[in-house]
Amino acid sequence: MAAPPTSRPVEAAAVVTRPREDSDVAGLGRWRAGAFAAPALVLVAIFLVFPALWTLYLGLLDYSLGGTTAQSPQYVGLRNFSDALSDPLFTKALYLTLLYVGFSAVLGQNILGFLLAWYFRTAPGWVRVIVNVLVLLAWILPGSVVAFLWQALLDRNNGTLNEILHTTGTAWTIDHPMIVIIIFNIWRGTAFSMLLYSAALSTVPSSHLEVARLAGARPWQQLRDVVLPTIRRHVLTNTLLITLWTFNDFTPFLITGGGPDNESQTLPVFIYKTALLGKQQLGYGSAFSLLLLVANLIIAVIYIRFLRGSKR
């Protein structure tokens, strides 16, 4: 049964292991390849890497575009940062942003997207098509357009919402700005979660659900015992992604402008107003930008770590 030992080494030598990475088939060579990649990398370096690093430096200056500091910005060390953290407008903006992200994304889009995906599994075809189209349209239409659509919907005197609810005269964007932008963002972004969860749900083996059904499990028990454990990863990656996007979302500016009276001024709007409007305090604004970058970094690292981990 055992092959004579002498034949083994010959066999091993005969099997030529072709290096899998021998892929420079066109004979580009390292230099030319570098030249090919260079333009893209240069652009990225200038417009992504450099600004990120520069923010760090700028945050340490008291730079602003108007006034004396425009000519000779002074190095002020960490004063911008300490001012930032104690600035009530900043803490308010941060708080409002957390509300915005928490309610519209983590809860709103996540749950609504999941419910829609769950419903679509058993929905009749035509219903699925109609709802799908509407939800997707809300997502792919340009931001300025949908912002205006909501302005029209919510208009005090002639808006369609007030007409339907018979509440003509209610100024939604003035009286309830946070609720408006939260509901808007749910409307705007649910499509992504819906698509992601649709794909995720299709990976749940139907036999598992049927075992639960046969055991007598109600739908909510099936959800708890079979579905959610199976799609746990998807829930996490979806939540991280939409958190990242919503945190950086500038659209509230287009609807409420941050007002009235900073009542709906999320961080992106706040940064814009501080750094690029009015007094144009660039140094100060950079400090906030840096904080935002750091927040993004944390979320992105968690996400990518998770993505790589789940690839195994």
Add this chain to the structure above:
Amino acid sequence: MSGIDPVVRQTLSRIGVYVGVCVATVFFALPLLWLVLTPFSKHPSYRATLNGVSLDNFDKLFHNPQLWRSLRNSIYLAGGTAILVIVLAALASYALSRVRIPGRDQLLYALLLLSSIVTGTAAMVPIFLMLYQLNLLDKQFAVVLVLSGGLLPAAVFMLKDFVDSIPRSYEESARVFGASPSQILRHIVLPLIRPGMATVGVWALVQVWGNFLIPFILLSDEKKYPAAVVMYTFYDTGGQPNFALISTFALVYSVPVVVLYLIVNKRYGFSFQGGIKG
């Protein structure tokens, strides 16, 4: 087993689902109603109604040079960015796919990280300042460069995936026939990755078409504003907005994106690519 008769329970839950779906449908449809009705309405206003169908509003739009100019600006920005991104990403992704440059994998990882972290919002301050100091504010091609820089990492990623999946045997056989690297690139590789480039191009187009923030902060001459910004400033100029113009403009401005999405969806299905959108 439970107190409620299963048939009753089933009926109640079914009613609940129907109601929920109806509410959701109305919720998503309501704001969209205005966009679909008002452009064709005889007396356009904030209300989403159709009191008399007419195409007069479109007539007003056609005779408004400012709005058409903004659409041209959008085309210029979107098209310019898409072309730049396709070209640079194709070159870079091919090189990165086929050649083992030292530190390649770390580079790709860093690119992915970068594109997620350095969003328009987070970078608006340094970008503005940088262009201000380079005297590049209010220049459209500068906007194209900025947008391209932001889109490139994801584009390279997407395209590299694509190039990786092309069998190397085509290039190998061309090389054996004596083709030079640039000939291989032009004759063999580029035609093969055309679908990938098309996808990336369309994706870039869509991203730029709707992008508000970057052109908003970098451009000051309203003659250079793309439609995204004009759509906003249109409304902001106090008083009663011109509904005939706004509604038709919004519709015309929106249609290309919807069409592009349909085309891509039909051809390639919707892939997430790790979720790269705006």
Add this chain to the structure above:
Amino acid sequence: MASIEMRSLAKVYPNGVRAVDGIDLTIADGEFFALLGPSGCGKTTLLRTLAGLEVATEGTILIDDEDVTTQPPGDRDVAMVFQDYALFPHMTVSQNIAYPLRIKGVGRAERSERAAETAGGLSLGPLLERRPAQLSGGQQQRAALARAIAVHPRVFLFDEPLSNLDARLRLEARTFLKKLQQSLGVTTVFVTHDQAEALAMADRMAVMDSGRIRQVGTPRDVFQRPANTFVANFIGATPMNLVDAVVAAGALDFGGFTLPVPSAFDGLVHDGDKVVYGLRPEYLNVSSTAVDGAVRGAVVTVENLGVSVLVTVEAGEQSLGAVVPEAEEPALGSTVWLHPVPGRALLYRGDDGELVE
């Protein structure tokens, strides 16, 4: 423990396809019953309809004389083992086995104990804290079985229980399942496309085709006396010889040779009838010397079956298969004489393939 009765059961899909087409079937209490048929014959749909996973469009189902046709799956007190076992990957073996008990509201301590007990009976004791991914195929199957057993259902339903196991394991599992079912005494319905499996394990079986039952009977009935050419063709390791013939002058004319009408069918056919003559290759004797009343033919192929050999012989315009012990293997091209073992041949009607009776 319960009997199952199906009356005029049908499952029709919205596009008009009748996956299950008017089934009348009774399965006795404690029986190990097989649903056998080719892919798409409706056997799995029928099983799922019994479970309640598909809702019957027409007809009734009675379990233990109770009409369960409209009852949801969780209330029917049946347990099902799926082809892919469907063990929850995020639960341990013990939690998996205890799951139906948990849904039924059994307390944690008690259900762990019952799970351990059932697992012990299937030699899964040491594996209770493992996850399904850490089990072998055979262990996974036993775990899925344990989950079905632990809840003491009235009926077991198995969907292709052995097809996920490799060939060697499959044979062991056959014996194991048969013994298990006998000791538990629970009415069991299992679906398979493998006729050898059905013949080996079932007490009784139903052969299905296109949503209908073509024959119900014990394995012996189905093997020795298939009710129609479909069943005849489907059952048996080697395909039965099914040859067209015309009754002429009290004998069967095969166009090239004749054979007498099998004694069991004497008087049941008349001259001019078109019939199909059925005989298993195992019941066709081959000899190298001429025998009275035998059919002469030439050997065209010889296939090695291990202990025996399948010989294809051309006689007249027909091709006939015969199984021959390896010692008597004839040479290719040689002339042989075939004569059927008496009492084994069957006659089917030429028009609809049903047994002549």
